[in-house]
Amino acid sequence: MKINEIKNELLGEMYYDIDHPSGLKILIMPKVGYASTYAIFATKYGSIDTMIEMKDGTFSQIPEGTAHFLEHKLFESEDLDAFERFAKTGASANAYTSFDRTGYLFSCSANFKKNLEILLDFVQNPYFTQATVEKEQGIIGQEIDMYKDIPDWEVMFNCLRNMYHNLPVRIDIAGTQESIAQITADMLYGCYNNFYNLNNMVLAVAGNTTVDEVLEVADAVLKPVEGKMAQRKIIDEPREVRADYCEKKLSVATPQFMLGFKEEWDTPERTAKEEITMEILLDMISGPSTDLYRRLFDANLINNSFGFEYFTGFGYSCVLFAGESNDPKAVAEEIKKEIKHFRENGFDEKVFERTKKKLYGRMIMGMNDVDSLANNMAVSYFAGEDVFTDFETYKTVTVEDIKAMLDKTLDENYSTLSVILPN
Amino acid sequence: MHFENIADGVRLCAQSTDKFKTCRINVSMAMPLDTNASARAILPFILQRRCAKYPDFTTLNRVLDELYGASVSAGVIRRGEAQILSFNLTAIDDRFALDGDTVALECVQLLCDMIFDPLTDGDSFPADIVEQEKRLLIEAIENEMNDKRRYALMRCEEIMFDEEAYGINRLGTVADVKDLTPDDIYYAWKEELREAQIQITMVGSMDVEPVANMLKERFSSIKRQPTEITTKFISAIPKPDYVCEEMPIKQGKLVMGFRTGMRNEDDNPVPMRIAVDIFGGGTYSKLFSVVREKMSLCYYCSAAFFSSKGVVMVQSGIEDVNEEKAKSEIVNQLSLVADGQFTDDDFSSSIKSLTDSIISNNDTPESICAWYATQLLRDTLKTPEAYVEEIKNVDKQQVISAAKTIKLDTVFMLKSNGEVADDED
Structure with a gap:
């Protein structure tokens, strides 16, 4: 396992850059004097990734808002969902989807190893059924409606829609009521398998921890999978804005x-x-x-x-x-x-x-x-x-x-x- | 933590640490929240953007840029029935200054200049500056409606506390701001320096002594007469109020205001905090796990506890047609907590989660400052560790007893008037 130290003299800071045998990049910054630790397990998959690369190298379209929908659904499992597991440790857990990545995270000031184990485990174990997908359409539908009433959000997406003809950055991160209605459990598995392989992901940890602690959990929980970093397709976009x-x-x-x-x-x-x-x-x-x-x-x-x-x-x-x-x-x-x-x-x-x-x-x-x-x-x-x-x-x-x-x-x-x- | 009295009713609270790369200072000044709110509310903004030494905000901002991008922000907070003017300064720690500059102390000096030595035209604030700041404050008050979640909460509070000081907007009203004269504001400034309860909280590696000396000198010429600030705690009305308003919006906002039955801020607040957390705090809470996850009614549904007034506010964003379903389920979930129908696991999740996040407060300068600044009206300050000990000593029965005293007072619903245009695209 290759462990590099990345330092900055002026700041007096350093962190470890590790190529884990599972294929995952792990970054660890131990901080002295801190009580809490923050960990984020992220994949290079966001709302702009509206195309999946197929095995034959061609790209296939997926509904708008799928990355965000998948983020919500990954918390679920056949028995205890991730929130219920974190409730036993006291950690504060969350997730977000941005234009170009999805991150699962927790912060805690106790039980760090247990929390890291839960994080790595639930993100690696998807469980989607048609029933749970339909239930989530109600919750996310309300999230989409909520954003429609937020002027800062609307002024930005209107601006992006004005600017771009084709680039997917013009679409809302959560998609639309219509687009999320097309999402199925099978589709989520397809996206998961494409974007959630460890070679397309990173684990970053900062705070009250050590390299040994992180690696002990990573070695036990990470399951190597076939895969590579997902390729993004360059999309043609005219120079002109769509409307001024x-x-x-x-x-x-x-x-x-x-x-x-x-x-x-x-x-x-x-x-x-x-x-x-x-x-x-x-x-x-x-x-x-x-x-x-x-x-x-x-x-x-x-x-x-x-x-x-x-x-x-x-x-x-x-x-x-x-x-x-x-x-x-x-x-x-x-x-x-x-x-x-x-x-x-x-x-x-x-x-x-x-x-x-x-x-x-x-x-x-x-x-x-x-x-x-x-x-x-x-x-x-x-x-x-x-x-x-x-x-x-x-x-x-x-x-x-x-x-x-x-x-x-x-x-x-x-x-x-x-x-x-x-x- | 270092505590020191600088003057009558003025406390300095300093945590010396080199854990952070910054120096953070908060100045909080509290007065009773009353009908004179506007004259006080405009002050921090007038003071923050200029001072006698740097008479306009362009000059002042350039000085801050030279101080390695030090930032000063001002705001007005309501805590209980106190109106708190707050200033926050962040600067880099001196060890990162190039060429051996001493940034932190210079920044404190500048902050003092803003608060104690403002730009005046003798015995009032300059009229053109007052006009500009009035325009900005009016826009700030008017724009509070832009955030519908917050707006609905404010409306519910206005209705619920219409006969209490707590219902007064911390920024005052547009009409009051329009009527303000430079003399009114100048008088309010003098009054703040003389009568406000004041706390200065700082976190960083700088020496406390020069800061304390600087502050003592500034206060030495002020004849302090600190005012008493009290908050009324009252019980819920027997028949809950219901008000519904309409707006051109897509998602409805439901707010439910509850009274806890607490008689004052020290009336058993810790079991109450846990009860409210089990009811509508974390993801393990009744509101998240049932109203959101099981019933799919909303994206958010949560309860917030305000110990400084003894009230609980529940907020949720829902489809208008689900209003009755959501309301009755929220009330039902509270009664389950009051009946003790929550598991030992729910109880221990709440204790662990509250403990974990309170301890994490020690890890950012902003949260350390905020932790102590919010205790400005208390005689003795509690550390996060001491608070955690109190949480750990609460048993399930105390939580049930606390939940039993929570009563619904006011329901506010902000609904769509059916006039939202859908996007064309």
Whole structure:
């Protein structure tokens, strides 16, 4: 078994990167002085994976929301379900499905080994029947309806649906009432067998534990299976946005907006350096310390909810500006004007250094909690990086990189505005 | 944990540890929640975005950026019938500062500047700033309706506590905010510094002494007259209230407010916490395992216990047609707990789960600060470990007795008015 130590001198942190004989990648960060431990067992399978690769290399379509549905159902078993098992130990267990992964997790301050055993065991032992699938359609149906009433969620998915013609990131993570109605027990087994093989998964643990403890449980419970890391299919997507504006009415007090800028790249995923460069760029254009932010605030066009995000994943990347405003179109115009201003005038070196200093501090602040550490380890593994990559990468970013990034992104010809209006 | 009295009614509470990479400070200032809520509620936001030394938020934000992205957030919390203004600061620990900067103490200094030395035009707050902050607070109050789950809870509380201070919105009302003058707010600021019950909680590796000295100096010029804050505990009304409202929404929101019968915050809160947890806490609870899992009625159905007011609020998101079914099952599940119809396993699951999560509070600076900051009105502070000991000493009979005193007071249902457009796509 290969055990690598991954260290960062500046942070005084290290973790173990282990290739377990079962095929599973295991990452362990023991933390001294912590009472609790957080573990996440994740598969590289999320809502964007709407195609399964068949044995002959072709792809077959599965209903929207299947990854999320499977996440719910995996908690069930023939006898005690996973929640009932965790209830005996006191751990707090949960799971989530995002665009590009599904994670099963627990945190605990006692009985760690028992909890890890339950986690590894229930995720490896699916039990789906038609009756339990039908029961879950009621619960998830309510979850879907709940999100329909959440304006932040609707403004985002409307924006993504406006932006993309084909990419599955435009579909709701939980799917629709209609799509989940098509899900069957057999279909869940098919998806499970494709995406839940240990070669497509990672176990990340941070907190009050040791390598020996984790491996003792892993050796006993992990069952090697045939399989490989699932391949994602590159989906064709036109350069143009599908529509440059949309609005919807919901019961909100102040209108909400999301302005998105669609990007085009030659490679399906953004590198750590590209992401950090964009983060600095966006903070320099519209962060709380900027002239733009001040102007928008003083003109009563935004409130504290204004913010931005570099939204990226396999096959998609876009910049999203969002907030609440009585005049979303005016905000969008101001943002576009400011982008143009920076394109023409370049960036101040001093502001760049200050923004970098802020980013450094914020990265440090993100390294406290065992839950974010374990999640970050899992996410960076799927991205082909380690948890400290960003700390090394940010140093290499120069003001020229910022300018070069702006040259190829934030093009208003490929932007779209999504608005939620009060009804 | 280090405790120290800084001034009359001002307590410093510090945990020295190098376990974290940050320094975290919370300042909490409590006054009675009353009809003057708006004038106080606007304060933390006015103070947080500028001070005499850095007179606008752009300048102040740039200073924070230079302090390695230190962040300051402000908020208003209701706890019992107290309105608490709260400031939270997070900065990197000095050991990560490049070039030997001392970040943490500078940040504390800055936080003090915000609270004690705001930007004024002599003896009031500048009118243009007040206007801007009034606009923001009004939007914040109005936008509370955007989150329907929270909105339904707030409506239920307004109805249930319409004759108690607890029913007052911690941010006040839009009408009250509109009427605020710079002088009203300036007066409220002076009053907070003079009369509020104050606690400063800090977690990090920095020395306590310079911080304590800095605070003592700031308070030395204030003639403190800390005010008494009490919360009314009352029993449920004999016939529960029912109010239903309609909105253009897709999913209905059911809120059920219960009174526990507690006479004050120290009236047996620990067995009550366990009873409410078995009723509607974790995944082993009655509400999760029956109303969600067995009956498939909802995605969430849970009960929250507020010991500071002795009430329990149950919330669930359901289809409108299932309202009666959900309501009667929720009431039924509570009566099962009160009849002792839960297993030894349910009981021990609850004890273990509560214990586990309370101990985990020690592992983030935010949760340590919050743990102690919420005890600001108590004479002596309880550690998570001491609380866990109390939980472990409760027996099943005490839980049953506690559950028997929980009575339904108010039901609020937010329903669809049938006007939700489906997505075209």
